[in-house]
Amino acid sequence: AQSVTQLDSHVSVSEGTPVLLRCNYSSSYSPSLFWYVQHPNKGLQLLLKYTSAATLVKGINGFEAEFKKSETSFHLTKPSAHMSDAAEYFCVVSDTGKLIFGQGTTLQVKP
Amino acid sequence: NAGVTQTPKFRILKIGQSMTLQCTQDMNHNYMYWYRQDPGMGLKLIYYSVGAGITDKGEVPNGYNVSRSTTEDFPLRLELAAPSQTSVYFCASSQGGSSYEQYFGPGTRLTVT
Numbered sequence: 001a002q003s004v005t006q007l008d009s010h011v012s013v014s015e016g017t018p019v020l021l022r023c024n025y026s027s028s029y030s031p032s033l034f035w036y037v038q039h040p041n042k043g044l045q046l047l048l049k050y051t052s053a054a055t056l057v058k059g060i061n062g063f064e065a066e067f068k069k070s071e072t073s074f075h076l077t078k079p080s081a082h083m084s085d086a087a088e089y090f091c092v093v094s095d096t097g098k099l100i101f102g103q104g105t106t107l108q109v110k111p
Numbered sequence: 112n113a114g115v116t117q118t119p120k121f122r123i124l125k126i127g128q129s130m131t132l133q134c135t136q137d138m139n140h141n142y143m144y145w146y147r148q149d150p151g152m153g154l155k156l157i158y159y160s161v162g163a164g165i166t167d168k169g170e171v172p173n174g175y176n177v178s179r180s181t182t183e184d185f186p187l188r189l190e191l192a193a194p195s196q197t198s199v200y201f202c203a204s205s206q207g208g209s210s211y212e213q214y215f216g217p218g219t220r221l222t223v224t
Contacts, residue, residue: 032210042217043115043216043218045215090153099213101155103153104151
């Protein structure tokens with residue numbers, strides 16, 4: 001069965017500094033991988049997805065993620081954090097059409 | 112184009128009561144899903160549907176039922192509410208399976224006391 005592990009439950013950065021949210025997955029075949037963001041009291045919104053095309057995936061709001069098969073990782077990055085990036089981020093793997101969610105990483109952005 | 116809508120936004124139930132959470136999408140998506148999100152956790156799949164008349168269990172289906180009579184609607188039924196069902200419930204829809212984006216509703220916050 002596929003699974004996903006987010007390595008940090010909470011990440012705190014200063015505004016203008018880089019963001020790194022880490023995600024490892026396990027899969028017996030080539031997976032589809034996603035990052036979703038959830039702002040307080042809102043539904044989830046897709047940031048980006050990997051579906052076996054380019055290994056570096058660009059998403060909305062300046063976020064990127066790199067698929068590394070050898071490391072089974074799909075880390076999310078952004079060069080410069082903005083206050084509006086403060087939210088909960090979920091790494092997700094697709095298993096035969098169903099999504100398996102990581103536990104989530106809370107991103108705090110300090111002024 | 113409203114996307115995925117859910118009603119109600121909030122609900123408090125007493126133990127043993129029943130209720131239906133409503134979900135409607137206007138994107139003509141075949142796939143629809145119900146998730147629950149407990150504090151500090153990711154979403155867990157309760158039930159899903161790949162088209163009208165077709166439903167299947169997800170990871171945590173016990174205590175819930177669903178039906179899919181139309182493409183647009185996918186209601187979730189709680190028959191005998193229990194405190195363990197206190198959670199935030201999200202409905203989602205997608206155009207297809209594995210690699211397709213899922214579109215989420217705003218959620219229903221349910222408390223069972």
